[in-house]
Amino acid sequence: MNQSKQLVRLIEIAIMTGIAIILDMVSGMFLKMPQGGSIAVMMIPIFLISFRWGLKAGLTTGFLAGLLQFVSGGLYIAHPLQFLLDYFIAPTAAGIGGAFAVPIRKASSEKKKGKLASYVTLAVFIGSGLKFLSHLISGAVFFGHYAPQGTPVWIYSLVYNGTYMLPSFIICTIVLCLLLLTAPRLLGRQMEMR
Numbered sequence: 145m146n147q148s149k150q151l152v153r154l155i156e157i158a159i160m161t162g163i164a165i166i167l168d169m170v171s172g173m174f175l176k177m178p179q180g181g182s183i184a185v186m187m188i189p190i191f192l193i194s195f196r197w198g199l200k201a202g203l204t205t206g207f208l209a210g211l212l213q214f215v216s217g218g219l220y221i222a223h224p225l226q227f228l229l230d231y232f233i234a235p236t237a238a239g240i241g242g243a244f245a246v247p248i249r250k251a252s253s254e255k256k257k258g259k260l261a262s263y264v265t266l267a268v269f270i271g272s273g274l275k276f277l278s279h280l281i282s283g284a285v286f287f288g289h290y291a292p293q294g295t296p297v298w299i300y301s302l303v304y305n306g307t308y309m310l311p312s313f314i315i316c317t318i319v320l321c322l323l324l325l326t327a328p329r330l331l332g333r334q335m336e337m338r
Contacts, residue, residue, distance in 0.1 A: 153197050157205050160189035164209040164235075165216065177308055181279065184272075184312040187238040188319055191268060194242030195249070195324070196331055202239030210235040222286045229282040237274035241267035252328045261321045268320060272313040279305040 168186035175183045186209060194202020210232040213219065221227045244267040251260040280301050288297030290304075323330060 153201060156196065157193060157201055157208070160193040160205050161208040161212060163189040164205065165212045168209070168213065169216070175308070177304070181305065181308050183308055183315060184238075184275065185315060185319075186235070187268075187271065187275070187312065187316050190235065190238040191241045191264075191271060191316065191320055192323070192330065194239050194271075195245050195264075195267070195320075197242070198245045199239065199242030202242030202245075203236055204239070206236035206239035207232060226282045226286040229278045234275045234278040234282075237278060238271040240274055241271045243267070243270075248324070249331050252324060252331050257325055260324060264320050264324060265317050268313060268317045272309060272316065275312075276305055276309040279309065 164186040167188065168182075168184075171185050172182045190202060190206045190209060193205045213231050213235070214227075219227075219231060244263050248260060248263045248267065251257075251263055280298075283301030283305050284297045288300065291297050291300035
């Protein structure tokens with residue numbers, strides 16, 4: 145990759161990381177769950193950068209978003225492993241959508257809207273699923289004491305985390321499909337440096 149494209153990629157990663165944090169802060173103001181977690185609209189820019197630049201850029205953006213969540217404060221840390229699961233592994237998982245970057249860009253360039261929507265849905269499903277799995281493990285292991293009497297901690301964590309991760313998946317899928325179907329140039333990486 146030439147230096148100008150590499151610079152553009154790094155700048156876009158920085159911008160999308162910033163947008164992800166802003167979206168996380170805004171959604172956390174209105175949609176915060178009692179023991180933590182919120183509708184994860186912060187995944188939208190992470191998925192978008194992963195579709196534009198691929199897996200490495202998506203994972204990097206997710207990791208940086210988690211790092212900025214930590215730096216901005218307001219986190220609840222029960223254990224170092226819980227910290228890693230909830231604030232680094234979970235947001236980084238959304239970057240896995242970059243594994244679908246090539247077929248998504250190809251479907252977009254060929255104007256195959258059904259195929260594009262299918263690949264985007266699959267990418268968001270896998271990324272959201274991995275994020276959910278990270279929160280599920282963290283919830284069961286480190287927050288099981290919040291489970292009502294007689295409720296298995298894994299069931300409690302499954303239901304609790306599912307109440308915000310399922311809407312997160314649906315919202316992110318709809319927004320990304322609408323964005324990429326109406327503005328396919330968002331997938332373009334070519335930029336002439338003058």
